[in-house]
Amino acid sequence: MVRERIISEMWRRTTWLPPLFSSSKRSLVNQIQGAYGLRIWRTTSSEIQKPEEDGTFPRGITPFITFVLGGPGSGKGTQCARIVENFGFTHLSAGDLLRQEISSNSENGAMILNTIKDGKIVPSEVTVKLIQKAIESSESHKFLIDGFPRTEENRLTYERIIGAEPNIVLFFDCPPEEMVKRVLNRRQGRVDDNANTVKERLKIFRALSLPVVNYYAKKGKLYKIDGTGTEDEIFERVRPIFAA
Numbered sequence: 001m002v003r004e005r006i007i008s009e010m011w012r013r014t015t016w017l018p019p020l021f022s023s024s025k026r027s028l029v030n031q032i033q034g035a036y037g038l039r040i041w042r043t044t045s046s047e048i049q050k051p052e053e054d055g056t057f058p059r060g061i062t063p064f065i066t067f068v069l070g071g072p073g074s075g076k077g078t079q080c081a082r083i084v085e086n087f088g089f090t091h092l093s094a095g096d097l098l099r100q101e102i103s104s105n106s107e108n109g110a111m112i113l114n115t116i117k118d119g120k121i122v123p124s125e126v127t128v129k130l131i132q133k134a135i136e137s138s139e140s141h142k143f144l145i146d147g148f149p150r151t152e153e154n155r156l157t158y159e160r161i162i163g164a165e166p167n168i169v170l171f172f173d174c175p176p177e178e179m180v181k182r183v184l185n186r187r188q189g190r191v192d193d194n195a196n197t198v199k200e201r202l203k204i205f206r207a208l209s210l211p212v213v214n215y216y217a218k219k220g221k222l223y224k225i226d227g228t229g230t231e232d233e234i235f236e237r238v239r240p241i242f243a244a
């Protein structure tokens with residue numbers, strides 16, 4: 001109870017502008033770039049640059065990475081589409097990358113399909129390598145990575161392989177009953193949109209994904225967004241994070 005109160009207080013604090021950014025009218029994203037001296041949106045390079053051991057990126061180029069977290073059906077994909085439309089990010093859904101592996105009959109396809117059907121988590125290296133490939137083959141330098149990391153082990157594997165942390169993390173907070181309702185109404189033919197798998201996904205979200213959310217809250221990178229209401233209402237909560 002006390003722990004929940006502390007975490008909820010941390011989340012509340014992270015939705016306010018941190019003191020570093022509080023006196024400017026620029027968007028949080030622009031201020032973060034400025035504060036860390038990042039030159040990211042004006043670059044024309046198509047390569048993702050790995051940081052050197054001291055954390056600097058060759059030629060000063062680094063992608064701006066936003067992780068988008070939330071339970072099943074919390075609206076991550078829906079809101080990512082709005083952010084892409086309005087702010088030109090490239091959307092990489094970890095779930096979609098895994099589903100593409102299934103469709104392309106890759107060597108991991110059958111394993112991924114069974115894992116998704118069970119509502120479990122695909123081995124971290126598999127997912128991170130897909131994300132890495134997608135970033136490397138994109139011209140973009142600002143990405144929304146949707147539905148990842150789902151576990152602390154996912155997070156550590158990303159840090160090890162990619163060699164960087166996200167710039168910010170969005171978390172769509174939605175009550176479980178609403179998430180279940182949305183998933184069961186989705187009707188996109190997903191193998192995991194059924195009552196049993198959703199129950200397992202919620203269990204995993206609570207046990208393994210919430211600790212990741214808490215980790216970023218403690219680091220001051222988390223923007224907790226109320227995921228209830230209409231899509232428009234939710235997007236109006238997201239907009240100020242990115243708006244110029």
Ligand SMILES: Nc1ncnc2c1ncn2[C@@H]1O[C@H](COP(=O)(O)OP(=O)(O)OP(=O)(O)O)[C@@H](O)[C@H]1O
Pocket residue numbers: 070071072073074075076077078079095147182183185186187227228229230231234
């Ligand atoms: N605010 C909302 N109110 C009602 N329905 C919504 C809302 N936002 C999204 N939906 C619908 O709920 C379903 C789940 O949304 P979405 O796919 O964006 O969630 P998600 O977080 O990406 O879920 P998953 O983790 O399962 O991929 C979709 O059918 C979507 O159209």
Ligand SMILES: O=c1ccn([C@@H]2O[C@H](COP(=O)(O)O)[C@@H](O)[C@H]2O)c(=O)[nH]1
Pocket residue numbers: 072093094095096098115116117119120121122123127146147148149150154192201
């Ligand atoms: O990082 C990830 C992302 C997804 N999965 C598996 O895919 C399904 C569906 O993911 P969505 O984000 O809801 O589209 C998820 O339940 C996991 O089984 C994963 O293992 N790792």
Ligand SMILES: [Mg+2]
Pocket residue numbers: 076077093095147
């Ligand atoms: Mg989704």
